[in-house]
Amino acid sequence: MLEQGLIRDFIGGAWRDLPFAPFHPGVTRHILYGEPEGAAAALLRYEAGARVPRHEHTGFEHILVLDGAQCDENGHYPAGTFAINAPGTVHQVWSDEGCVALLIWERPVRILI
Template sequence: MTHPKTPLPFTLSPEMIEGDSADWRQLREGVVLRTLFEDTDSGYSVGLIRYQPAACVPLHRHIGDEHIYVLSGSQQDERGIYATGSYIYNPEGSQHSVSSQDGCLVLVHWHKPVQFIGD
């Protein structure tokens, strides 16, 4: 969902979290994204990412800051395991790979898109 320069107020409802499968796009096998806000000029975006059990996102570098809030389940990277309720900050220039043993749903804010390494 791309918003105009002056966006309207926005609320994330439980229905949007569940959402129709048409509202989600596949990022990787077992990993889907629902974009909630996107500013194409700056690269800033907000979205929900759902990981199926054992799904992963390969090594990538953050071109801008990333903020993640784990809504359900857990995800992990090279620094640890993050359970429901965890907040994760990945600063510009950091890199990691992400996986979820049991599946999870996260809310993510990206200041710029990520760059996959070796992709």
């Protein structure tokens, strides 16, 4: 399915066949590409009720919710929502019902706890 940086039928759900690994309690991820301190892209899969700790964005982050819905202090974002978090944005992310989101970021976040 992944051939030289290409995933066919990604929006149609081909991401479901990718391997996910533990990230935070109740959240798994599949890294598409990236550097530890630089630009990267990943799929995050939240179980119902899962959260990612409060964090600050140190660079731009683009999010496309592919399935379910994601939430933060500013709202509820169902499948099909595209969001941009600018550098300096601070929030906590969760999913009441579970979700999968594509994240593409310029620089990693800083966990604030």
